[in-house]
Amino acid sequence: MxxxxxxxxxxxxxxxxxxxxxxxxxxxxxxxxxxxxxxxxxxxxxxxxxxxxxxxxxxxxxxxxxxxxxxxxxxxxxxxxxxxxxxxxxxxxxxxxxxxxxxxxxxxxxxxxxxxxxxxxxxxxxxxxxxxxxxxxxxxxxxxxxCGENGCDPTPPRCTPSSYRQAINDTDIPEHTSGEERGCDDAWLVLDLSTRTGPVCGDPGDGCSSGVSQRWFYRAETSGWRPVTTNGDAGCAGVHKLLPELPERLCASLPRLDRG
Incomplete structure (x- = not known):
């Protein structure tokens, strides 16, 4: 992660x-x-x-x-x-x-x-x-x-852990967030992001014990992976309503996202 x-x-x-x-x-x-x-x-x-x-x-x-x-x-x-x-x-x-x-x-x-x-x-x-x-x-x-935390020359979009980390850093999400790659090619990236919640994380609750999950879809640009949309449905039907150009091979086997 x-x-x-x-x-x-x-x-x-x-x-x-x-x-x-x-x-x-x-x-x-x-x-x-x-x-x-x-x-x-x-x-x-x-x-x-x-x-x-x-x-x-x-x-x-x-x-x-x-x-x-x-x-x-x-x-x-x-x-x-x-x-x-x-x-x-x-x-x-x-x-x-x-x-x-x-x-x-x-x-x-x-x-x-x-x-x-x-x-x-x-x-x-x-x-x-x-x-x-x-x-x-x-x-x-x-x-x-x-020049932000990724420097003046951001990592080009690649299917590598360092490039995934940059994608997470550039997404408008809270702290304590980790990611799991669900699909990647030269033009598209799919990440399941999980954010821990609780008082240790700055939220009400018992410790950093619960979580909220989102599935993000990214498009490759010269400056890195750009977040485009979110959708947690299984397969391609849901995301293709929002992003019809996404290749089917990257969404066909996606499971329904457990939102925590």
């Missing part, structure tokens, strides 16, 4: 800029007046997207930053760091006082930072703040494609 991998990233109220750089408190000179105005250099809470502009000579980076009733962000900057091994490294920073609980900067807002590259991006990837990677490969210009 292939266990669905989940990567968890824990973010604080404000991510301090880049490993090795630490945090920096900016002296505003207002402390003499008694005002609480400690500004800290920080990186965005999250990067929401990257796209090219100016003929590929600039990047527009959509970022999530603190927001509130007062001034929460200033001096937003996008900078080119270096270009190495086919990757453009950029930094997005700003100053914030959201670390001060009295500042009222408890919300978030979306902002756009511009990074000047000097020359067209071309086919190179972009890494933002040593964390998020984007690529023009497989993207719809001017947007770049975010």
């Amino acid at each position: 292939w266990q669905r991998g989940i990567r968890t990233v824990v973010l604080g109220a404000t991510m301090v800029i880049l490993a090795g750089c630490g945090s920096e408190t900016v002296d505003t000179g207002e402390e003499a007046t008694g005002a609480s105005t400690a500004w800290t250099l920080a990186a965005p809470l999250r990067i929401d997207g990257v796209r090219t502009s100016d003929g590929g000579r600039s990047l527009a980076v959509d970022a999530e930053v603190p927001d509130g009733a007062g001034d929460c962000v200033r001096s937003l900057r996008g900078e080119l760091d270096t270009v190495e091994h086919g990757t453009v490294y950029v930094r997005v920073t700003y100053e914030t006082r959201s670390l001060d609980r009295a500042s009222g900067c408890t919300g978030t807002q979306r902002v756009e930072a511009t990074v000047k590259l000097g020359e067209p991006l071309g086919a190179r990837r972009v890494m933002v703040n040593s964390r998020d990677v984007y690529t023009p490969a497989g993207a719809a210009p001017p947007a770049l494609r975010h």
Whole structure:
């Protein structure tokens, strides 16, 4: 069986800029007046997207930053760091006082930072703040494609365990899900996916002791297996109502799915 991998990233109220750089408190000179105005250099809470502009000579980076009733962000900057091994490294920073609980900067807002590259991006990837990677490969210009947990170059669709694991990872299903291959060729994949449930799994019940099953049908695309539909009926009659082009050899011997 292939266990669905989940990567968890824990973010604080404000991510301090880049490993090795630490945090920096900016002296505003207002402390003499008694005002609480400690500004800290920080990186965005999250990067929401990257796209090219100016003929590929600039990047527009959509970022999530603190927001509130007062001034929460200033001096937003996008900078080119270096270009190495086919990757453009950029930094997005700003100053914030959201670390001060009295500042009222408890919300978030979306902002756009511009990074000047000097020359067209071309086919190179972009890494933002040593964390998020984007690529023009497989993207719809001017947007770049975010490289997810399968990397920038997903495994091609194949009838192999590693390719099945990627199919499970790319399916909108809960944690604690495993899969059993029911049929595969160069164009189609059939997987029975079983999800364990219970309080250990984050659900009511006695332990991770029960389960919910689904049968997923996937179509091969250049980026990997794409989930198309689900159907738990025996044989081909049920799935052919939804997916008539599925070859009969992949569904004729399918048993009725026990949903747990």
